[in-house]
Amino acid sequence: MRRALVFLGAGALAVPLLAGCSEEDQAGSPLAPQDIAPVARDLVADGGTLKWAVDAVPETLNTFQADADAGTSRIAQAVLPSMFRLDAFGRPVANPAYLESAKVIETEPRQVVLYKLNQQAVWSDGREIGAADFVAQWRALSGKNSAYWTARNAGYDRIAKIERGASDLEVRVTFSRPYADWKSLFSPLYPKDVMGTPDAFNDGARRKLKVTAGPFKVEKIDTAKKDVVLTRNPRWWGKPAKLNQIVLHAVARDKRAAALADGSVDLAEIDAADAQRIDLANRAKGTGTPLQGAGGKTSVKKLRDWALAHGFDSDQVRVGKTKLRKAITRYLEQQQELREVEVRKSLEPTYTQLALNGSTGPLADERVRRAVARALDRTELARLVLTPLGLPAVPVGSHLALSGQAAYADNSGAIGGQDAKEAQALLADAGWVRGGPLKEQKKGEKAAGPERRTEDVSEGGDDGEYIVGEEDDGKGHEDRHGDGKGHGGADGDGEGHEDRHGDGKGEHEESAGEGESAGDGDGHGSEHADRHLAQEGKHGGAPGAYAPKGTAAPAAAPAGPLAKDGKPLALRFVLPSGPGSETLNSVAERISAMLEQVGIRATITKVSDESYFKDHIAAGDYDLALYSWPSSAFPATDARPVYAKPVPAADGSVNVEQNYTRVGTDQVDQLFDQAATTLDEDEARDLIRKADARIWAAAGSIPLYQRPQLVGARKNLVNAGAFGFQTPIYEDMGFLKKGAKVSPSPDQG
Template identity: 75%
Template structure:
């Protein structure tokens, strides 16, 4: 889920990291969850929750390449999970399935003993046990190519799984030490799904006949674009308050209207729609254009519509049509007064990615110059301040504030410094005022349908990528990653997680910066020379900035504009190229057809496992292509790889944390990608819906969701108490 690189030896010293011990001050989440937390005794029994999602899942198997945010949401509600995430994004034992889980041996092999809850059973009545653990291990071990798995991390280190002292105990023996063992078996599928390649590959794509959670799948209806979950009668934990949860696919731009129509109770919304809900909640919010005597002119109606956020291109012409449109809007606003916006920060961050495989950015000095030109705090403010969320730049590639591995290591590279950025560029041979050769244009650089700067976009639109490397998912405020767990399934966001089952390859070998600029390195333009672009070997320093062109990307677009302005100040020209959403990730990011790009990575409590493919040093494949795994910046180093390997192999949590932070510091130095800000999470929710909304890091507790009893009031205290 990210990218890597390291500077040449001695180019930039990496400071020694202090305070990595257990006595170190623990970071806190920048924003708490906002779910209208309520005790179970004030939640009504029954009711249906209509929950807007991006799409009906293509598969219900989270371990397949085309799994998405919807896949994860279903799995969290209907399948066992040995560990889930708390409000700080840290793994905690799930008491509904586990009495305990701990490492009981380290020599000669690491052994983990799971003690299962004695009531834990599958929906067909069979006890959950070692046979299910073993079937999942064999399917995901990577030893049988007949299983079409998207990832094998951790499972490939297991040597054997066997029954313990009784049927409730499962012994897992590892062939090599594995620090992230808590990431395994979450979710856990029944042996019926994992037992054979056919069942794994096809059997669980549209149905799960056997499950074990507070809910079970009643149906997956692709025509109605919905997944219906109903109470599981064999659930042994707290009974689900809701009778039914309907996950309904609703386009992001239609969600405010769906809330107003009563077809949806809960929806991830864009900033514009969030503002509409907030305005509706205010009494007498601005009146209407129809107040007063006499007719209202079309001009007055149009002025009112523009002032209330109507898209100028979609305002109908003609007084009658416009009046009907506004009247419908006002009726919807009246209904929306029953809703509110719940907001937090997603467990994901937006980054500026730099393609280091070729061109100017193959030179680490140019990448560092780009990074030093950025005012990251200002960029965070562009997106988060208007939403009332803390505008704090992300200081780590590998964790977010609140998680155990988080530390702000950005100092390894340094903050915004125009003079330093210009010095780095001069050292790399890029000098101002140099001659620039005129070259014939070779057509559109970004492929078919690419458009230039100027189209407006709504929301944030940042693409978030899951570790399974699927197709990009884009969301209003950043791809929506619905709530996501350590597997990397989203919760992305709008259009949400980007993944691609196959490992991308790069046919273009890395190229370093060409030596010998038109003038010696560091030579400034002659006194009195006309100001011009930075140049080297007769070429101006111009970077292609690729962005998606679809709706839901206004914030993203604003960030790109600010970045372009910042780079212009140090002499770097950017050419913004907008491409269709469907081709943005696959044809540009994964294919390496970009210089600069904005997309998001989900955070994970298991960076040694989940982040390694993002920062792994690209390696040559047998056919001569470059296997980049998920390292779309194509910048890597052996040293960072070694730190990840060491972190994943130590069972000392303090040592592992120290190694992760050292790896992050070196990733900062390499400047392949620059974390900018944590993505906002905006949820439109019915006011009487409790224990649901902006979950932040935490895994949702589906059995506690529901509607307040009539006359009940919210009281302080954790959900489910």
């Protein structure tokens, strides 16, 4: 469906580049491979149950509905056919379980694709997978019948007809217009029982899938236990699944370390703080604890200091000594249990960006947007997040692909690197000058510049704001949250990623956070609307605590902001305030300090997670914001609505599709359209790269860094973990046979 929005995060391992692309290939290689403890199938034990943490029990099992999420896609990958899946480079490859071949066999007068199906491929009711299923899915998703409540029909609306080929195992798909991204279609493929009628599509597949065709089938959904139970499909024709069951169990982000410790889950995406905690458990050699004072008389101050240093938040330590000792005791017990768990790390196919709202205010001027871009040191921002986690701090150079994908090329040169003088020249050209007169504020009128909050904000009250670079007491900035609590100490996290998912319509994610989801490897980035509010990695202490050693502190800000027409150049930087937002906050503070150097004042405003997307990003109520997009193997289709020029509607409103920066050009739209209709893969790739260069030049969004993927996994769980680009192979997942060993791969040491 629609490309998934993700508010994201941090975490992954530095590894050598994968081989596979020539030096001439601008696509390069993925910056990090998947980390799944790979072993041959003969080393995997038969049987067992994999308990896999998800954010929530999916609202629907139909990935083509608006409220589908990362869990929906994960289930579809395990139980339904996909004609194509992603390889380690994030590129689509034919899935041999379902296809013998699929190729364009005619281009004139119309494009025709011939699918030759695996002769063993059958639905769980014994019926062959065939043309009738392709036809039913096309008719449901073509957009011609509004009775089907679909979230996406891109590509299906270009199909003219579908016919049986020379045999029952052949399907001929004829397009009314050329469609370059035809490999994105029929992945997943639902049976005609689901797609055949609007009622079956809209309601029949929300809570059950009676007919499936994968290594697993949906056994049951237990909302009381928050479980989705998948069991082996007895009619599966491929290599049999090693596991008896996969149980997708809903666990909140801030409960996942405890769930891994007590064995209620075996596999879980986690935040940076939990990853550090698991690593600490595996490194711990001694047994020294704050509970070992003489006669158990350790002072409450020492207990609190130790707890804060080990990730407890300020609320957890504001309890009595007895309760605090119990909490520390439980923490230490969990640390012992976490020695059976390890962290697997890779990079998600998702990047974090700085979004600039170009619909109103100073940022409506392209020169101001470009000045913001030229003020940023993107390498420093990447280091801020990635270096402490062991990742290569390589800024993302494309809006439309990531390193390793065919369409990737670093087009950031279209706008240029950090250059404060150039940024100031652009601002001056736009009429913003230092020391200009400011209009006197009238009584009862809100100040034109950033407002300085000095009062606590009660729960449910106004958003909290603070100005980076200004200090009232010489002891640091003031950071007021919407929850009435000051910031700067050790905070609890969770993962927003994570992920709160959405469909590009304000739904609440992965979401960065982070998704996934985007990043689930299902082939087209989007596909359900999966908006992650992802964990950004927790840190305690002063802002910028994630900065690697040797990073220079920002220089003193120039005196006085820029002004124009009596108003200062002030921007509102909106961020989520919930658990897991610490890394976003740290990145925002550093960005604000960089902007301050060129005379742009940024006010950081914290809003609730629930309102962040719906009431601010989608509604256009922000100047600057941080959120992320997954990359796609099919950018001409999936990325077009993200960068399409907003179009006025008949009722006076403006249709922005998923372009929440409101910045677009006719030329970019034309390049997307051309890329979507050419069947020459090299030409399509070049058109996408040209579109990306023009998106950079318009400066509506600035890609920063690729999102890391951290996964806590039971040490004896193999062929599962941080999957990176690649689609998971569900039938190979399982637990290592007794006595067998996992050989460390060269890149994991």
